[in-house]
Amino acid sequence: PTAERTKIFKLRDFIGKRVKVYGWCHTVRRQATLAFLILRDGTGFVQAILSGRLTQTLNAINLKDESTVCVYGTIVEDERAAHMGIELQADYWELMGESPGLPINQDANVDTQLDERHLVHRGQKASAHMKVRSIVTQCFRDHFFSKHYHEVCPPTLVQTQVEGGSTLFQLKFFDEDAFLTQSSQLYLETMLPSLGDVFCIAQSYRAEKSLTQRHLAEYTHIEAERAFIDFEDLLQTVEELIADVTQRVFDKCGDLIRLCNPEADKILEVVTKNRPFKRMTYAECIKFCNEHNIYKDPKTEEHFKHGDDITDAPERQMLQIIGVPVLMIKFPLEMKAFYAKKCADDLELTETVDVLVPGVGEIIGSSMRVDNYQELLEGFEREGIDPKSYYWYIDQRKFGTTSHGGYGLGLERYLMWLLKLPSVKQACLYPRLMYRCKP
Numbered sequence: 001p002t003a004e005r006t007k008i009f010k011l012r013d014f015i016g017k018r019v020k021v022y023g024w025c026h027t028v029r030r031q032a033t034l035a036f037l038i039l040r041d042g043t044g045f046v047q048a049i050l051s052g053r054l055t056q057t058l059n060a061i062n063l064k065d066e067s068t069v070c071v072y073g074t075i076v077e078d079e080r081a082a083h084m085g086i087e088l089q090a091d092y093w094e095l096m097g098e099s100p101g102l103p104i105n106q107d108a109n110v111d112t113q114l115d116e117r118h119l120v121h122r123g124q125k126a127s128a129h130m131k132v133r134s135i136v137t138q139c140f141r142d143h144f145f146s147k148h149y150h151e152v153c154p155p156t157l158v159q160t161q162v163e164g165g166s167t168l169f170q171l172k173f174f175d176e177d178a179f180l181t182q183s184s185q186l187y188l189e190t191m192l193p194s195l196g197d198v199f200c201i202a203q204s205y206r207a208e209k210s211l212t213q214r215h216l217a218e219y220t221h222i223e224a225e226r227a228f229i230d231f232e233d234l235l236q237t238v239e240e241l242i243a244d245v246t247q248r249v250f251d252k253c254g255d256l257i258r259l260c261n262p263e264a265d266k267i268l269e270v271v272t273k274n275r276p277f278k279r280m281t282y283a284e285c286i287k288f289c290n291e292h293n294i295y296k297d298p299k300t301e302e303h304f305k306h307g308d309d310i311t312d313a314p315e316r317q318m319l320q321i322i323g324v325p326v327l328m329i330k331f332p333l334e335m336k337a338f339y340a341k342k343c344a345d346d347l348e349l350t351e352t353v354d355v356l357v358p359g360v361g362e363i364i365g366s367s368m369r370v371d372n373y374q375e376l377l378e379g380f381e382r383e384g385i386d387p388k389s390y391y392w393y394i395d396q397r398k399f400g401t402t403s404h405g406g407y408g409l410g411l412e413r414y415l416m417w418l419l420k421l422p423s424v425k426q427a428c429l430y431p432r433l434m435y436r437c438k439p
C-alpha cells in the first residue's frame, strides 16, 4: 500500500491513481455484496465503495456511523457521484476506532442538542456553519490587513467596565477584584498612538440575564479603532466593513453559504449595491416605531418615549418592515457610556451609530470617542464611575489627544444574519448562556 495520506478535498487530483484516505464514516450503507461508506475528514466528503471480500470483514464487525477507518483504493471519475464527481474503489481497509452510531436526533429539542453539541458538530449542517465561521474570521482579518490595520490581543481579565455595570461578570483575581471584559475598546484606543489603526478579535463577556435569540454570555467581538477621523468617516468605515467583508466571504465560500441559506444572494446584493446604507436617527426610529404600532411592550401597547431603549423584539420588527440594513445614528447622551462624543450641534445627542440588519437587529455598536480631558472626567461623573482605575485611559487625553472612533461587531450576530440561523447559538462552538456553561 502507498504510505502517504491524501486529504479528501484533494482527491480529484488523483483520478486513476491509488490513494490512502482516513476518515469518519459519515454514513454506512450496505447491500448484499457491496457497501457504501461516505467518508468525512473535515476537508470534504467522498464515497468509498467496498465489494466482495471487503464487505465480509465489514459485516463481521457490523461497522456503524462515526467509526474511523483507513481506506486504500483507486479514485474513479463518475459524474453521478454526489461528492466531487468521484468515488473511491476500495481494495483494502482497516478499522481504527469503533462507534455505536450517532445518537443524535436532528429533531431533538434545543437544550438536548446543546448538551450533545460535541456530537452535533459532526453533522453536515453544524460543520458547514463552523466552516463558514472560520472563513468569515479570515475575511475580517483580510479586510483589516488590506487597509493596513495592526492586530492586537488585549487582556480579557480587567478592572474597568466599558458598557455599564449591570452586565459585568465579577471574579477574584488573586486578592483583587476583577471582571471579564465586556469590550476591548479602551485598550484599542491606547494603541492608536503606537500602531495607528488597530483591530482585535477577542472574546467579550456579558452577564446577560435575558434569554433572547441574539444574546450570549460569551461572544467573539471584532473591534477596531481609527485615529484622525470624524463621524462621517466612521459611518463610511462601518458600511465599508460590512460590504467588503461580505463580498470577500462570498468570493471564498459562496456555495457553502447558499447551501446554508438559499436566500443569501439577497444579502450580498443589498450590501454591495444598496449603498450608501439607509440612515435613520434614533429620534426617527422612535417615530417610526410609534407610527407602525411597534410597541415598547406589546402586552400594554405602550408607545416608545424619547430616551427609551429599542430592545431586541421591537428592533427586529422595525427592520422586518424596512427590509435593508440601517445605520441608526445619534443616540441621546443619557443612553450612552462615558466615552461617547457629543454632537457639536446638539449636546444632548452623541456621535454614535448602531448597524441594524433584518432578522437580527443590531450587529455593530460604534461611536466617536470623547477626546477632551475635562469632558471625559464629566463622562465618568455622569455614570458614577470612579476614574481611578482608568488612569491609563485618561492619560490618552493628556498625551496628544485626537479625534478618533471605532466599533464592535458581534461575530455570531453577523453569522446569524448571513446564514439565516434561528439564533446566535448555532453560530457558536459551545454557547455560553444563563444556565449553560457546558460542554
Ligand code: 4AD
Binding pocket: 162, 163, 182, 183, 184, 185, 206, 208, 214, 215, 216, 217, 218, 219, 221, 223, 224, 362, 363, 364, 365, 366, 367, 406, 407, 408, 409, 410, 411, 412, 413, 424
Ligand atoms: O454595542 P456594544 O455593547 O458596544 C461595545 O461594546 C463597544 N465598546 C464596541 C466598540 O465600540 N469597540 O457591543 C458591540 C456589539 C453589538 O452590536 C453586538 O453585535 C455584539 O457586540 N454583542 C453581543 N453579541 C452576542 N451576545 C451579546 N450578549 C452581545 N452584546 C453585544
Ligand code: MG
Binding pocket: 354, 362, 364, 365
Ligand atoms: Mg450596543
